[in-house]
Amino acid sequence: MTQPPDPRGPTYxxxxxxxxxxxxxxxxxxxxxxxxxxxxxxxxxxxxxVAVSAAGLYGLWFQATLPGRLPSSTDWxxxxxxxxxxxxxxxAVALAPPWAERAREVLPERLPSRPEVPLPVLAYPSYAEGxxxxxxxxxxxxxxxxxxxxxxxxxAAQLAARSSVVEGPVRIGRLALTRNDLRAPLAPxxxxxxxxxxxxxxxxxxxxxxxxxVGFLPRSCVLARFPGPGAEPLVLRLPAAPLGVAxxxxxxLVGDPSGGAPSVSVRVKVDGVELGRAEASAAxxxxxxxxxxxxxxxxxxxxxTVEIVPSGPLPLGVCLDLVALP
Amino acid sequence: MNARRTIAxxxxxxxxxxxxxxxxxxxxxxxxxxxxxxxxxxxxFWGEALRxxxxxxxxxxRRYAPNHEHPGFAKGLFxxxxxVLHDVAGLTGEVQGSRAGAWLLAAFLAVVLxxxxxxxxxxxxxxxxxxxxxxxxxxxxHVHPAALDLPVTAxxxxxxxxxxxxxxxxxxxxxxxxxxxxxxVLLGAALATKHNAWFLPPVLLxxxxxxxxxxxxxxxxxxxxxxxxxxxGHRFPWALVAMALLGPVVLxxxxxxxxxxxxxxxxxxxxxxxxxxxxxxxxxxxxxxxxPFPVAYPFVVTALTVPAAILVAMVGGLAQSGGRIVSAxxxxxxxxxxxxxxxxxxxxxxxxxxxxxxxxxxxxxVKHWMPAMPFLALLGxxxxxxxxxxxxxxxxxxxxxVLAFLALAPAAWQVAHVHPFGTAAWNELAGGAPGAAxxxxxxQFWGDAAVAVLPAVNIHAAxxxxxxxxxxxxxxxxxxxxxGRLRRDLTVASGPxxxxxxxxxYHQEFRDREFRTWTEFRTTRPVTGAYLDEVPLxxxxxxxxxxx
Numbered sequence: 001m002t003q004p005p006d007p008r009g010p011t012y013x014x015x016x017x018x019x020x021x022x023x024x025x026x027x028x029x030x031x032x033x034x035x036x037x038x039x040x041x042x043x044x045x046x047x048x049x050v051a052v053s054a055a056g057l058y059g060l061w062f063q064a065t066l067p068g069r070l071p072s073s074t075d076w077x078x079x080x081x082x083x084x085x086x087x088x089x090x091x092a093v094a095l096a097p098p099w100a101e102r103a104r105e106v107l108p109e110r111l112p113s114r115p116e117v118p119l120p121v122l123a124y125p126s127y128a129e130g131x132x133x134x135x136x137x138x139x140x141x142x143x144x145x146x147x148x149x150x151x152x153x154x155x156a157a158q159l160a161a162r163s164s165v166v167e168g169p170v171r172i173g174r175l176a177l178t179r180n181d182l183r184a185p186l187a188p189x190x191x192x193x194x195x196x197x198x199x200x201x202x203x204x205x206x207x208x209x210x211x212x213x214v215g216f217l218p219r220s221c222v223l224a225r226f227p228g229p230g231a232e233p234l235v236l237r238l239p240a241a242p243l244g245v246a247x248x249x250x251x252x253l254v255g256d257p258s259g260g261a262p263s264v265s266v267r268v269k270v271d272g273v274e275l276g277r278a279e280a281s282a283a284x285x286x287x288x289x290x291x292x293x294x295x296x297x298x299x300x301x302x303x304x305t306v307e308i309v310p311s312g313p314l315p316l317g318v319c320l321d322l323v324a325l326p
Numbered sequence: 327m328n329a330r331r332t333i334a335x336x337x338x339x340x341x342x343x344x345x346x347x348x349x350x351x352x353x354x355x356x357x358x359x360x361x362x363x364x365x366x367x368x369x370x371f372w373g374e375a376l377r378x379x380x381x382x383x384x385x386x387x388r389r390y391a392p393n394h395e396h397p398g399f400a401k402g403l404f405x406x407x408x409x410v411l412h413d414v415a416g417l418t419g420e421v422q423g424s425r426a427g428a429w430l431l432a433a434f435l436a437v438v439l440x441x442x443x444x445x446x447x448x449x450x451x452x453x454x455x456x457x458x459x460x461x462x463x464x465x466x467x468h469v470h471p472a473a474l475d476l477p478v479t480a481x482x483x484x485x486x487x488x489x490x491x492x493x494x495x496x497x498x499x500x501x502x503x504x505x506x507x508x509x510x511v512l513l514g515a516a517l518a519t520k521h522n523a524w525f526l527p528p529v530l531l532x533x534x535x536x537x538x539x540x541x542x543x544x545x546x547x548x549x550x551x552x553x554x555x556x557x558x559g560h561r562f563p564w565a566l567v568a569m570a571l572l573g574p575v576v577l578x579x580x581x582x583x584x585x586x587x588x589x590x591x592x593x594x595x596x597x598x599x600x601x602x603x604x605x606x607x608x609x610x611x612x613x614x615x616x617x618p619f620p621v622a623y624p625f626v627v628t629a630l631t632v633p634a635a636i637l638v639a640m641v642g643g644l645a646q647s648g649g650r651i652v653s654a655x656x657x658x659x660x661x662x663x664x665x666x667x668x669x670x671x672x673x674x675x676x677x678x679x680x681x682x683x684x685x686x687x688x689x690x691x692v693k694h695w696m697p698a699m700p701f702l703a704l705l706g707x708x709x710x711x712x713x714x715x716x717x718x719x720x721x722x723x724x725x726x727x728v729l730a731f732l733a734l735a736p737a738a739w740q741v742a743h744v745h746p747f748g749t750a751a752w753n754e755l756a757g758g759a760p761g762a763a764x765x766x767x768x769x770q771f772w773g774d775a776a777v778a779v780l781p782a783v784n785i786h787a788a789x790x791x792x793x794x795x796x797x798x799x800x801x802x803x804x805x806x807x808x809x810g811r812l813r814r815d816l817t818v819a820s821g822p823x824x825x826x827x828x829x830x831x832y833h834q835e836f837r838d839r840e841f842r843t844w845t846e847f848r849t850t851r852p853v854t855g856a857y858l859d860e861v862p863l864x865x866x867x868x869x870x871x872x873x874x
Contacts, residue, residue: 044649045716048642048709052729056635059736062754063743070760070860099763101862102855109851121850145860149757150764210845213838216613255838256606256613316838 068174069147075173076106082170082177083141084108089117090138090185094159096152098123100145107143124217127158133248133289135323138185142178144169188323189242192222192249192306196236203234205308214252214319215286223254225317226310231262233309240301243270244326247292247304249278254316257282262312266320268292269305280318287319294324333452334440338433341460341469345429349422349470352746353777358471359802361401362408362424364393365472369405369413371582386582394591395598398581399518400477403427419809424472432469435480436460438487439700446704447711450726455707457730458639459700461737462632464692467748471774474520475693481516482526483700485509485569486673489530490666492565502564510568514576521599522697525680527569533672534563537665541655605689606835611766613835618684624695625678630756630767631692633737636706637753639729640674643705646712647671674701691749691771706733747775747858759861769832773797775863776829778856780806783866784813786853786873787827792817794825796839822846826872830865843867 021027035043083093089111095103104121111117124132127140134140142159144152146169159180160166168178192199193209201207210223224234251266263281267274268290276292294302308318354362371389375382390398404427412423436456443455460466468476492505500508516523578584584591607614609623629637647667654662677698680686692699710733714726736754744751744759750770752762763769776798783793793816795803806812819825822843830840830852844850844867852865853873866873 042716044646045713048638048713049717049725049729051638051642052635052710052713053732055638056732056736059634059754060732060739062758063736063739066743066758066859097760097764099760099861101865102857102860104850105852105855105865109849145760148764148860149761153764211841211850212845213841216834216837218837218841218844256615256835 066149069149071145071174075175076102079143079172079175079177080107082172083119084112086179087111087119087141088139089114090136091141092120092122092134092137092139093141093143094122094124094127094155096142096144096155097148097150098125098155100143100148103143125153127155127162129162133186133250134182135186135188135191135248138182138187140180140182142169142176142180144176144178145174146176147174186248186323187326188248189244189326190324192236192238192320192322193220195238195241196222198238200237200239201234202237203232204228204230205232205234207234207236210319212254212317212319213256214254217287219250219252219287219319219321221250221319221321223317223319224308226312226314229313231310231313233307236306236308238304241304241324242301243294243297243299243304243324245293245295246325247276247294247322248325249276249290249292249320249322250287251278251280251290251318251320252287253280253282253314254319257316262310262314264308264310264314264318266290266318267307267309268322269307270294270297270302272303272305329449330441330444330452333444333449334437337436337440337453337456341436341456342429342433344460345432345469346422346426348745349425349429351777352467352470352748353774354421354798354802354805355471355473355749355774356772356797356799356802358421358473358774359799359805360393361396361404361472361474362421362805363801365401365403365405365408365424365427366420367392367405368398368402369409372402372405373409375582382582383586386585390581390583394583395595396474396520397518397577397595398583399515400427400431400474400520401472402580403430403477404472419811421472421805421809425470428472428477429469431477431480435476435483435700438480438484439703442483442487442490443704443707447708450711450714450723450730451704451707454710454726454730454734455700455703457734458636458703458706461734461741462636462699463737463741463744463748463751464631465696465699466741467746467751468693468696470746475696478516478520478523479696479700481512481519482523482697485512485516485523485526486530486669486701488512489563489565489569490669493534493563493665494663506565506568507572509565510570510572511576513569513573515580517573517577518580521596522677522680522694525676527566527573529672529676530563530569530669531566533669534566534665536668536672537663539655540664542657543654543660543662543664544657602687604687607689608766608768608834609688614688619686619688621682621684623688624681624692627692627767628678628695630752630762630765633733633740633753634755635733636737637755639706639710639733640702642713643702643707643709644671644674646709647674647705670701670705674698674705689771691768744858746777747856747863749774750858750861750863759858763861769834769861770863771833773799773802773831775831775856777806777811779829779854779864779866780812782854783816783827783829786868787813787816788872788874790815790817791826791872792819792824794819794822794828794843796829796836797831797833798829822867826869828867830867832862832864840865 101123108119111119140159146152162183163180164183165181169176196209205224205226207222207224211218211220212223261282266278268276278290280288367389371385374385404424407426408420408423411418411426412420439456440452444452488505488509492502647670650662651664651667653659654664677695681695710729711726714722718725750759752758756762800818803818807814822828823846828843847867847869853868854866855862856864
């Protein structure tokens with residue numbers, strides 16, 4: 001017979017039974033915690049030993065594998081041969097990563113079949129639409145080092161996004177070559193740089209077609225220097241220039257202008273009427289785009305005037321280019 | 327000879343031999359070309375002054391005028407070694423002869439590091455500490471040039487070591503006064519090498535003052551030879567008094583430029599550095615031009631240039647040192663010398679923190695905080711030795727040896743791999759030179775990499791060609807010619823406009839000069855180049871017909 005518990009008598013609270021631990025995980029965790037905290041000297045020593053060993057082994061792996069991740073001279077020669085064979089007018093080579101400028105030394109500077117046609121090598125950090133117009137280029141050969149430390153970045157995706165056909169990549173050793181046929185290549189009617197020889201020039205500042213640094217990158221442009229304190233404006237006049245939907249321009253201060261450098265203003269006039277204006281200053285040391293709408297003008301030749309007006313001396317100069325979009 | 331001296335002298339000899347063997351392939355940097363010329367001028371002063379002592383002040387004005395924005399001790403040493411090895415013995419060219427002075431100071435640094443490493447952590451500490459310093463590729467590169475950064479690092483380390491010996495019970499053969507006088511003389515030599523030595527006495531004083539706070543650390547054990555942590559009484563830092571008295575005397579005595587018009591010239595010297603221009607410098611894709619500069623700069627650059635495993639050991643050493651102080655404060659580390667720990671900690675961190683100050687010019691890679699590196703090496707070596715002792719007391723040397731191998735092997739590999747382009751060395755965390763180029767870090771400095779294309783220039787340049795050396799100075803070009811490294815018929819051009827050949831050295835801040843070359847030469851195609859892991863360091867352009 002079972003005696004019922006006395007409701008007024010003493011009660012005893014037994015400890016909770018340990019949770020079921022069929023895998024031993026809780027016990028392992030308890031022991032690990034007891035071992036590691038508070039940390040003892042041996043734990044710190046073990047931690048440092050593991051960290052030094054891991055870093056050392058990674059360093060050995062890095063040094064051992066680095067040469068194998070980079071192209072050999074044979075790879076460069078092979079890719080140069082491919083481009084010499086397959087490139088055609090309107091092609092350019094884009095480098096990814098952009099620092100891989102050994103390509104300039106190895107690749108043909110001009111098409112072997114047509115030596116009057118250059119094969120430009122571009123090393124821009126971005127090829128996104130709206131960032132680089134790529135005037136006069138219809139196909140871009142992306143030459144990348146896919147295994148190089150730091151990677152090739154997002155250049156391939158940017159080019160693919162503005163291409164109708166993407167062929168490749170073709171691996172050539174540690175190099176990869178991808179052909180991108182641009183969906184909407186920009187084929188200008190003319191450019192100011194090309195027409196500079198036929199332009200009339202007013203002002204004492206010298207103007208010449210040059211490649212100069214703007215925002216760290218090479219820009220082919222009309223360079224206007226304003227060395228003296230007078231800083232007289234420079235006026236370039238194209239007497240009979242055909243126009244399409246727009247004039248597309250870029251401008252920037254050359255080199256590494258200090259914060260106190262003067263600013264410069266560019267005014268674009270068509271048949272004497274100002275249709276557009278852009279400003280560049282040391283606070284915006286970049287290749288500044290501007291667009292002048294000419295779609296409502298009659299499709300005849302017009303006088304296009306470009307006035308470059310500095311606010312002070314600019315001995316390194318202003319880099320300016322302007323193209324007529326069809 | 328005891329083990330301590332054997333290790334120290336062995337390291338000194340090894341560094342001297344390695345520096346001499348690997349130096350010829352290292353190019354002449356901008357500052358070195360000036361110091362070599364200045365050293366030659368200073369050496370002539372001493373010869374002429376001995377012959378005509380009555381004209382000594384006039385001679386000092388003339389011979390010490392070159393590069394008087396930096397003091398005369400190290401450059402005088404370069405001039406002395408050049409005189410002995412080049413002018414008298416004919417054993418070396420003038421540049422290598424000048425560099426021998428720098429190698430001697432590098433060997434001196436190795437000796438002091440080995441001695442102090444031994445004092446801190448026994449024979450393994452003495453063996454490992456110099457290795458942790460010299461296996462950093464940028465430190466190894468700085469062993470070679472006749473420049474000021476490694477010499478002042480060596481002298482600051484030695485001064486600090488003498489200060490430590492003077493304030494601890496570990497005096498060795500010298501008395502407290504002997505070590506104090508030694509530290510005063512060494513500080514004078516450091517001051518007479520580079521102006522950053524002025525910052526040392528306040529750091530030493532701060533370490534001594536901080537060390538006087540002992541928390542619950544009750545008493546100190548008996549003094550014993552060479553044993554750190556046994557302070558045997560925290561002595562008054564007489565060394566600081568000796569530094570205050572002897573430092574300026576040695577500075578003036580070793581720099582004849584100060585032998586008259588002393589105060590105005592000291593004022594001019596220090597004023598020049600207080601108003602030093604800010605050279606543009608690339609850092610994470612941004613060209614640093616004007617202050618305020620990023621505080622993280624020296625920490626990030628250190629983390630990306632010191633080989634990863636060495637970096638881990640050094641950080642571990644810093645943590646250990648901090649932990650020892652806290653432990654002693656809590657009364658759990660009777661053997662810990664708190665002043666010693668503060669001395670090592672502050673000496674490791676202050677040079678980096680100084681450059682982190684946002685208005686201090688940020689350029690020159692790691693060289694401006696290189697005085698921190700020997701102390702980080704000491705702490706790293708002690709941490710590795712302690713780790714070995716803790717993990718397996720019976721086989722402590724073996725464990726430490728394995729850890730040291732893992733820390734040093736990849737670093738030594740990298741040293742060999744990047745040589746002679748040490749200023750372009752980036753560690754595995756950065757991804758080496760390619761990874762650093764992608765990150766937008768400074769690719770190199772200043773003009774030494776041109777040496778790699780000189781053989782090609784000698785072969786291919788048209789006779790009498792005008793060469794624009796860009797970052798390499800005209801002085802350096804003439805030094806190459808006098809040492810037979812560059813054809814004598816080639817002349818120095820002042821820019822691409824009057825050059826036939828342009829030796830473009832990649833500097834983002836000067837990129838316009840390369841594009842001017844494209845315009846002038848009507849080509850974008852280099853004729854040759856020097857690359858580190860495919861990253862262009864130097865590219866040579868030539869006008870049609872100038873490259874054969």
